[in-house]
Amino acid sequence: MADSNITKNALATALKQLMKEKPFEKISISDICDACGMNRKSFYYHFKDKYDLVNWIFYVDFIGKMDLSSYSNGWDLIEDICNRFYKDKEFYGEALKIKGQNSFHDYVLETIAPISNFFIEDLYKEEQFQDFFVQFFGDAFLQAIMRWLTEGMRLTPEEFVNNLKKISVCIATKIIEDEK
Numbered sequence: 001m002a003d004s005n006i007t008k009n010a011l012a013t014a015l016k017q018l019m020k021e022k023p024f025e026k027i028s029i030s031d032i033c034d035a036c037g038m039n040r041k042s043f044y045y046h047f048k049d050k051y052d053l054v055n056w057i058f059y060v061d062f063i064g065k066m067d068l069s070s071y072s073n074g075w076d077l078i079e080d081i082c083n084r085f086y087k088d089k090e091f092y093g094e095a096l097k098i099k100g101q102n103s104f105h106d107y108v109l110e111t112i113a114p115i116s117n118f119f120i121e122d123l124y125k126e127e128q129f130q131d132f133f134v135q136f137f138g139d140a141f142l143q144a145i146m147r148w149l150t151e152g153m154r155l156t157p158e159e160f161v162n163n164l165k166k167i168s169v170c171i172a173t174k175i176i177e178d179e180k
Contacts (some may be wrong), residue, residue: 008046010036012057015050019094024050051102054095058104061088063111075165077115078141082157085149093149105146113138 014035018027029050033043047053062084071077085092095104113135141164148160155163 004046007038007042008056008060010038011043011046011053012060015053015057016088016091020090024054024094024098049102051098051104054098054104055102055107057091058095058108059111066115068115075161078145078164079157079161081112082145082148082160085145086153086157089149089153093152096146096150108146109139109142112142 011032014032015027018031018035027050029040029043032050032053033040043053047056065084066080068077071080096108098104144164145160148155153160
């Protein structure tokens, strides 16, 4: 197991470095293997393709290190997600530009959605609309985070999350006013 993680980490490090030099779609498996002195067989022993490697990096560096019991509310979770993306912004900014069938964007949404659900599932009590509610707000927040990442993260994670809070309060206030 330890050897497996050493190999996977070497491949991950090579991919991250290559993504600083050229677009993901221009990086081949051979490029990744050459960058860390491994053969293609080693790569394919651990990963299906380069998309699988990107997703593994996200899972190990990001999801695997999250402790849901440490968050007192959904805003703490969002800020932690933003801080984690910010710490490795070059990689995640480029990874989120990956388009296509196995896109990182889709993987992030799929992976973080259940975590998001944990914090917002109790907000909407009508069971028939709960899935729609959770999906809508999960997608909205994640899309905002992804835009922040791909547009260069001009705000710190704290400033960005504060802006999300402000706009959420404004929208909620407007909806309540319109319902009167």
